[in-house]
Amino acid sequence: xxxSSSGFEALADxxxxxxxxxxxxxxxxxxxxxxxxxxxxxxxxxxxxxxxxSTGDTRTDRKTPTxxxxxxxxxxxxxxxxxxxxxxxxxTPWVTATILGxxxxxxxxxxxxxxxxxxxxxxxxxxxxxxLVIGALMLVSGETSLRGLAALAAATSLGVGIYCLVRILHxxxxxxxxxxxxxxxxxxxxxxxxIGFGLIMLLVAAVVALGxxxxxxxxx
Numbered sequence: 001x002x003x004s005s006s007g008f009e010a011l012a013d014x015x016x017x018x019x020x021x022x023x024x025x026x027x028x029x030x031x032x033x034x035x036x037x038x039x040x041x042x043x044x045x046x047x048x049x050x051x052x053x054s055t056g057d058t059r060t061d062r063k064t065p066t067x068x069x070x071x072x073x074x075x076x077x078x079x080x081x082x083x084x085x086x087x088x089x090x091x092t093p094w095v096t097a098t099i100l101g102x103x104x105x106x107x108x109x110x111x112x113x114x115x116x117x118x119x120x121x122x123x124x125x126x127x128x129x130x131x132l133v134i135g136a137l138m139l140v141s142g143e144t145s146l147r148g149l150a151a152l153a154a155a156t157s158l159g160v161g162i163y164c165l166v167r168i169l170h171x172x173x174x175x176x177x178x179x180x181x182x183x184x185x186x187x188x189x190x191x192x193x194x195i196g197f198g199l200i201m202l203l204v205a206a207v208v209a210l211g212x213x214x215x216x217x218x219x220x
Contacts, residue, residue, distance in 0.1 A: 071219035078212035079135035079150055085205035086128030086157050090121035092198030095168060108164075108198055117167035119160065124202055127157040131209060138216070151213040158206035165199060 093105035094113060106112050108121025131153040138146050172193050 071215060075212040075216040075219060076135060076138050079138070079154075079209055079216070080132065082154075082205040082209035082212065083128050083132035083135055086131065086202055086209065087125050089198045089200075089202030089205060090125035090128060092201065093196030094121065094164065094199040095172070095193065096196045097193040105196055108202070113164070113168075116171050117164060119164060121164075121198075121202075123160050124157045124164075124206075127153045127160070131157070147213060147217050150216070151210065154206055154209035154213055157202065158210055161199065161203045161206055165195065165203065168195065168199070 090108045092107060094108040095106040097104050097106075109125065110120065114120040131150060134146055134150045134153060137143075138150065175193070
């Protein structure tokens with residue numbers, strides 16, 4: 001009887017151990033919906049692989065152009081602006097004179113300029129139009145030849161502008177010298193002559209345009 005009782009006890013212990021192992025396995029493998037601890041701390045569920053989901057914002061912020069890209073934007077904008085200023089300077093006064101209290105101005109496209117120095121503002125006006133068209137094309141095309149054409153148009157405006165400035169100053173000097181022979185009356189007839197703001201605007205815009213084309217080439 002003692003041996004039979006010992007056998008039953010050993011069998012009962014084995015059965016209890018098997019049930020405890022099954023309960024432990026179920027507890028570790030059960031879904032978090034059935035495991036209250038897993039709702040608080042997923043690591044407590046006994047799962048060996050737990051990776052928390054990232055809650056960071058995955059949206060990318062739009063950044064403003066920097067470095068060479070920003071230089072290209074600035075240089076192309078300058079080319080467009082200066083081309084318009086070159087055209088405006090070509091059709092505005094190149095010479096201003098005050099004679100007997102009256103102010104008289106001669107525009108760059110007037111025939112009086114071409115009669116005096118051989119050229120006038122129509123050349124620089126056309127160069128400004130060409131520069132404007134090229135600048136607009138540079139906004140939509142990366143063709144390298146456009147930079148050379150833009151530099152050529154800007155250099156033409158600057159060269160012609162400098163030539164006109166020198167010739168006009170020379171002609172004004174000659175006129176003053178001739179008038180000085182007749183004393184105060186002659187000088188009053190010539191009046192107070194000076195370079196008009198149109199030619200100055202043209203020269204400044206042409207210098208900036210040429211610098212912008214150089215910056216465009218370096219940034220590219």
